[in-house]
Amino acid sequence: SNLKLAKKIIVPSSNTKNIVLDIYKHLTIDVIEHGYNQANKESNYSNIKKNKKEKFNIAFIGGISEEKGLRYLKGLIAEARKSEITIHLFGMAENKKYNTNKQNYIYHGEYLQKDLPNLLLENDIKLVCLMSMWPETYSYTLSESLIAEIPVITFDLGAIAERVKAIDAGWIFPIHSTAKDIFKFILTVKSNIAGEYQKKKENIRHYLKEMKSVKEMANEYARIYNKTINTFPVLAYDTNDxxxxxxxxxxxxxxxxxxxxxxxxxxxxxxxxxxxxxxxxxxxxxxxxxxxxxxxxxxxxxxxxxxxxxxxxxxxxxxxxxxxxxxx
Incomplete structure (x- = not known):
């Protein structure tokens, strides 16, 4: 009944819209994707020395709780021991045990949002793992991964899967996949880095040319607000003033x-x-x-x-x- 009182309902992804409409079938919902301002990527990344025995780096980003895929962080760390795969965490793990370095695991800790794309590049991250166990409504961490031109692996769930499919910017796994399944796939990507992986990177570069900025998003909202305010009283006011x-x-x-x-x-x-x-x-x-x-x-x-x-x-x-x- 509260949603019916709204003159306009806006969500950031079609997946979110479908979830709401599955329960409240008679609402009208519009989709406006979030915008994101692309940070300048530092040129010193190109000066990083590389060799054939170089580690293959993958990353988890943000606050990694059970809902955000902590079990997969644990599982991949276990699988990566004595391999040429190194796992990085930019952010914090809910389980403090994973907020410290281990074999084939580097804990970077908290970061400033604006610095993340460069941190990913400086550490030569090849894949980003977005392992949320519930449907996200948009995912800024996906935007940050794409700005760094890094393909992702994720589950067939929520707005992340929707966006990855639309761009063809990575690989999507069934939600019941195990850490062992995902690790085997990472080894496959590592052995074929010049093939499908490069196609994903090209898709991302093409997407970045037209990626929506915060200003463009704000303009979309402004058009809706201005049109609505002209025909309807503003309901937001300070109840104490x-x-x-x-x-x-x-x-x-x-x-x-x-x-x-x-x-x-x-x-x-x-x-x-x-x-x-x-x-x-x-x-x-x-x-x-x-x-x-x-x-x-x-x-x-x-x-x-x-x-x-x-x-x-x-x-x-x-x-x-x-x-x-x-x-x-």
Missing amino acids: TQSKIEFYKKSRELNPSSIKSIQEKKEYKRIKNIIKGSAPFKRAFREMKLYRETYKNSKWRNKILFKFIWYRIICLNTCSTFTKKYY
């Missing part, structure tokens, strides 16, 4: 669409009733009640809210106080 509320009510009266006003009137009645019944100070409860009555002079709830105030803040309060003194 009386002047802000007066301005809001003024706008409501100026626009005066009866059905909208009725909905807002009812919402305000419920909100103020909860304030009166709750633990807010007496003065604030009185001010809220008074402002409502002055604003909605023809409301069928105008006197009702006054009676609620008298009951909960005067009669009930005194009765309860007397009862407490008498029996406790």
Whole structure:
């Protein structure tokens, strides 16, 4: 019922839209992908010395909890021992055991978001593992991996899989895959680095040429907000600022669409009733009640809210106080 009151519902991915519509089938939802500003990649990456015996580096990014694939971090570390695969963690693991270096495992710790693409490049990361066990709504870590032109491996789940498929920027595994399955595949990629892997990198480079910026995303939102605000009162205001509320009510009266006003009137009645019944100070409860009555002079709830105030803040309060003194 709350979502139906919204003039516009926006989500950042089609997958998220489909999840919501699967439950709430009669809503109208628009998709606007998040934007991301591409950082400048440092030229010193090209000066890193390489040789044929060089380790094949893969990375996990962000806060790695069970939901974000901690079991796969553990499993791949175990599989990578005595191999030419090195696993890196940029971020923090929920299990502190993995916030320290181990054999074939390098823990980098926390990072600044703007630095991540360069950190990936400086450490010659070849693959990024995005192993979320639940459907993400977008994934900025995917954006950061793509900016560094690094293919990813992930599960067939949520917005990450949706975006990877659209770009063909990596490989997608069934959610029930084991760490052993994924490690075997990484070995395959390592042995064929000049083949399909390079095609994925080319796909990413092509995508980056038209990647949406934060400004472009903001412009899409601005067009929607401007169009909506012109025909509907702004519902967001500071509930503790009386002047802000007066301005809001003024706008409501100026626009005066009866059905909208009725909905807002009812919402305000419920909100103020909860304030009166709750633990807010007496003065604030009185001010809220008074402002409502002055604003909605023809409301069928105008006197009702006054009676609620008298009951909960005067009669009930005194009765309860007397009862407490008498029996406790």
